[in-house]
Amino acid sequence: MTSAPSDTQNTLRAGIIELAFGEPDPALLAVGLVRRAAAAVLDDSGPAALAYGSPEGPQALRDEIARRIAAREGRACTAAEVLVSGGNSQSLGQVLTILTAPGDVVLVESPTYNLALGIMRDHPVEVVGVPLDDEGLRLGALHAALEQLRAAGKRARLLYTIPTFHNPAGVCLSRTRRQELVAIAAERDLVVVEDDVYRELAYEGEAPAALWNPDGGACVVRLGSFSKTLAPGLRVGWINASCGLLERLAAAGVLESGGCVSQLAASIVGRLLAGGGYDRHVAELRRTYASRRDALAAALREHLPAGCSFTTPAGGFFIWLTLPPGLLATALLPVAEAHGVAFAPGAGFCSDGDDRSLRLAFSLYDERTLEEGARRLGTAVTAAQAGRA
C-alpha cells in the first residue's frame, strides 16, 4: 500500500494499520490499462463517449459483459440481459427506488454489508435481518421471517444478499441453499438482489454459480461491478436480470433523462475488456489477494489468544473474526487503536447490533503489514481481556 491518496473516501491515520477499509490497494488499481483505454476511446469515438449515452449503456460494454458471463459462468447471456450501472451502491439505490413501495420490507442477512444498510435507510422501507451460518443465509430463519411478516400484514419485497464471498462474513451460500432460495423467492414473489461484487476475486478455483441463472433466476437481480477488479473510481458496474425486471430498471426516469449513468467511464471499460488486458489483470489480483489472505489468516492463528475464531474466505476481501465470550468489538476498538491497528466492529453489520464479531480486510496492505496488524490485534485482545478480568 502506497501513501494515502488525497480526495479519497478513507484517510489512513499515521501509526495505525487500517484493517477496517474494504477497498482495493491503490497500488493494484488498473491505472495503466485505464490510461490506454481512455486515450483510445477519446481518439476513436470521443463524441459518442461524451454524448448522452443510451439508458442501457454502451453496446460494446454490454456485449463484452455478456460474452464474459457466457464464457466464465457457463450460461448463455446476451446484451439484452445487461444494464450498465454506476457501481453496486448506485444500483442498490436504484433498485430500491424502482422496485419498492413505501412500507415494503427489505430482508437482509445479519451480518450484512454495513453501508448497504445506509442506502436502505434513505428509502421508506423497513429492514429485517435474517441470520447467517457457515453455509450462508439460514433458510429456516428466512422462512420464519416471511411467515411472521405475512402474519403482520407486511409485504417482503426484496431480499438483499451477498451469497458469494460474503461481506463481512466471508462465507458462501451452499449449492443446495442456492437452489432452495431461488425457489422460495419465486414462490413468495420476492425479488432477490444478489450483490456479486467479489465474484472475480476467487482464490480456490471458480466462484459458485450465481443465483441469477437461466433455470430459476427470474426473480433475481444480480449486481456486478468493476470496482474491485479495475478501480472503484470508475464507478462502472452492471445489472443482470430477466427482461421484465431489467426493463423496469432501464426505464428509470434518471436514465431516461441523463442517459447512461457513467457513459465515459463505461466506454473506457468496454474498450479495456475487448483487449484481453482485463483477464490478465484479474488473474494477477487473484494471486496477490490470495497471498494476503493466507498471510493474515496464518498470522491470526499465530497471534490471537484462545477463544477467538475466524473464517478463512475462499474469495473477496474479508475475514470475520468472532471474539472470546464477553468481549465486544466496539469496546475492543480503542484498545486496538492504541496498539496501532483498527477494524470494523460487528455491530455496524448486524441488524440486531450483535457486536461479538469484527471485520478485517486484507485488501489494502502487503503481507508483512498484515502480519504486523494481526500481531497488534492479538496483543490488543489479550490486553482487553486482562482489563476486563
Added chain:
Amino acid sequence: MTSAPSDTQNTLRAGIIELAFGEPDPALLAVGLVRRAAAAVLDDSGPAALAYGSPEGPQALRDEIARRIAAREGRACTAAEVLVSGGNSQSLGQVLTILTAPGDVVLVESPTYNLALGIMRDHPVEVVGVPLDDEGLRLGALHAALEQLRAAGKRARLLYTIPTFHNPAGVCLSRTRRQELVAIAAERDLVVVEDDVYRELAYEGEAPAALWNPDGGACVVRLGSFSKTLAPGLRVGWINASCGLLERLAAAGVLESGGCVSQLAASIVGRLLAGGGYDRHVAELRRTYASRRDALAAALREHLPAGCSFTTPAGGFFIWLTLPPGLLATALLPVAEAHGVAFAPGAGFCSDGDDRSLRLAFSLYDERTLEEGARRLGTAVTAAQAGRA
C-alpha cells in the same frame, strides 16, 4: 452536426431534422480538452482518481467550482458549499430520495422539463404544476397552490424550477420574482430545487443572479452541470446549498458506500477547469449557440404562418412555440415528420397535458439546417391547418 454516434441516447432518423433533442451538438463537445485532462490526471494522480472518492467529490474540482462561482456570480463561495454530482438528473433523483417523504407534494412549473417529471414519477410524491408567464413562474398561482394544498392537509416539500433560460419555455424568472420566490419559500419551509443547467449559455450578457444567493438562499438547492458546456457523457455536475441541506445530501447512503458518484470524470473536470481551457470553450459555445438561436428565430419569423408565436430566449437551447388556436402539437407532429422535421410536443412538458405549444432545440444543428427545419415546420403548420379547415 456530424453523423449520429452509436451508443447514444437519441438516434437521428434519415431525412428528418430532429429539433426535439435538447442536447449539445456532438461536434461541439470538448473532446480535445477532456482527452488531455484525462491523460494528465491518470499520469499524475491515477490511483487517487481511480480509488473510492470522498462523498463530496475531489477537493480540486470543488475548489475550482467555488472559485468560478465567486468570480462570475459575484458572491463568496467556498468548497464547503459544493457537492460534486453525477449530473442534474442524478442530483434531482438524489434530492427526491433524501429530502422528500412519501405523500409529499413536489411543485413544478407548467411547462417544465419533461424528463424531470419522469424522475419524480419514480418517487412516492405527488406532482402539482404551477403556470408560467413571460417573467417565469407566476407567484400568485404559486401562492394559490400552496393555500389549496394546505387546506387539503398536504405538505408541499419541494419546488422544482428552472428560473434561468427555462426548458422548455425559454423565459427567465424576473429579478423581482426571484426575491419574492425565495421569501415565500423561506416562509413556507419549501425547498427550492433550482435547475441551473443552462447558466453558462447566456447570449445577451450575463445570466440573472441565481436563486441560490447569500442573502436569502438558505432554502435553495442549486443544481449545476458540465453536461451542456463540456460534455453530457462525463456525467459530472454539482450541487450548491446551505450547509444544513448540503450535509444531508452528502450523507446519502449511496455516497457513503460508493464514494463520489463520478470520481474519475470529476477528477478530469477538476484538472480541465484549472487550466483555463474551460472558459475559452464556453465563450466559443456562446457565440456558436447564439448564432444558431438567431438563425432559427429569423427563419421561424419568415416561414411560420400567422397565429404562431414564440419566445426568443436569452440563453439555453430552446424556443417555445405556441401554435395557432385549435391546432395541437401532438396532432401536428406526424404532419411535420412527413415534411422532414420533428419537435417535442408541449403535452409532455405540462402537468395538465396542455398541448398548444411545442419545443424546438437549436443546439444540435448548424444554421442552414435550422433554417431548413423552420421552413419545413412552416409548411407543416400550414398543411395541418388546411387539413383541419
